[in-house]
Amino acid sequence: MSVTFxxxxxxxxxxxxAELKAKEYxxxxxxxxxxxxxxxxxxxxxxxxKEQRPSSWHTIEMYSDFRKLTEQKEFIESQVILIECITTMxxxxxxxxxxDFDTCSAExxxxxxxxxxxxxxxLINVCNExxxxxxxxxxxxxxxxxxxxxxxxYFRDMSGRxxxxxxxxxxxxxxxxxxxxxxxxxxxxxxxxPQDF
Numbered sequence: 001m002s003v004t005f006x007x008x009x010x011x012x013x014x015x016x017x018a019e020l021k022a023k024e025y026x027x028x029x030x031x032x033x034x035x036x037x038x039x040x041x042x043x044x045x046x047x048x049x050k051e052q053r054p055s056s057w058h059t060i061e062m063y064s065d066f067r068k069l070t071e072q073k074e075f076i077e078s079q080v081i082l083i084e085c086i087t088t089m090x091x092x093x094x095x096x097x098x099x100d101f102d103t104c105s106a107e108x109x110x111x112x113x114x115x116x117x118x119x120x121x122x123l124i125n126v127c128n129e130x131x132x133x134x135x136x137x138x139x140x141x142x143x144x145x146x147x148x149x150x151x152x153x154y155f156r157d158m159s160g161r162x163x164x165x166x167x168x169x170x171x172x173x174x175x176x177x178x179x180x181x182x183x184x185x186x187x188x189x190x191x192x193x194p195q196d197f
Contacts, residue, residue, distance in 0.1 A: 002187065003124055004135045005166050008176030009143065015084060017174065017181050018137045019053065022082045025133050027056055030078035034063040034089040063089040066123040070130065081127050086138035086166065087159050090116055094155060101151035113158050117165060124169055136170070138163050 004021060008014035022029045031053060037043050050059060058074035069075040083089075093116050094101070099108055120136075127134040141159040167173055173185035 001128065001131050001133050002172065003127070003166075003170040004133070004172040004174070005170035005185075006135060006137050006174050006176065007140050007163060007167075009140055012176040013179040013181075014137055014139075014176040015049070017176050018082055018084065018135050022057075022080045022135055023054070025135075026079040027054065028077060028079040029054070029057045030074050030081050031057050031059045032081060032083040033059060033061045034083065034085060034092065035061070036063075036092055063092050064119050066119060066126050069123075069126055075130075075132075078132065080133045080135065081123075082135040082137070083123065084137040086120065086136060086162060087141060087155075089119070090155060090159055090162065093119075094151065094158075101154055102149075109154050109158075113161065116158065117162055120162060120166060121169075136166055138166065140175070 004018075006014050006018040006021070022031075033046070033049075035042065035046060037046055053059075058078060060069075060072065060074060069081075075081070093112060097112050099112065101109075123136075124134060126132075139159065140163070141156045147153050147156055167185070170185065171187040173183075175182045175184050
């Protein structure tokens with residue numbers, strides 16, 4: 001039906017904006033959390049986020065195999081799917097890969113990026129095929145310092161390229177800057193690159 005992309009820096013307000021957008025669309029929302037709880041601080045953060053969301057919302061924790069959503073009652077009953085967040089998903093795939101990013105080849109990184117991109121496209125397709133509104137949340141990682149280690153560089157670069165693909169695929173796009181939403185794309189409208197660029 002439609003894809004809304006919400007992007008911004010850490011603690012920019014993107015989660016709040018995405019959740020308000022979801023409520024605006026429908027009360028039948030499925031929240032896909034991509035975070036993996038690894039310690040108590042993360043568990044506390046997840047608990048706080050759950051408490052802030054309406055009790056009518058369903059939550060599923062996953063970051064891959066999105067085709068399996070069609071087997072989930074929560075997905076079938078929901079009108080809006082909100083996934084948070086793509087950069088966390090990328091980090092999960094990087095850790096799962098067992099790649100040594102200090103010594104790996106560019107080919108290994110490219111294969112991993114293709115796998116992650118395919119998962120994102122799969123989610124978009126599953127939602128479109130099942131007439132669900134999809135809201136995707138991601139971090140803008142390219143505006144900060146250049147990481148001083150290989151894994152950080154690969155993460156930043158992968159995030160940027162995958163965010164680019166989502167930006168092209170989406171119908172609506174908002175950049176959240178210090179709590180202020182800036183509309184970057186509205187269905188049918190988009191700033192075009194100059195022809196000779």
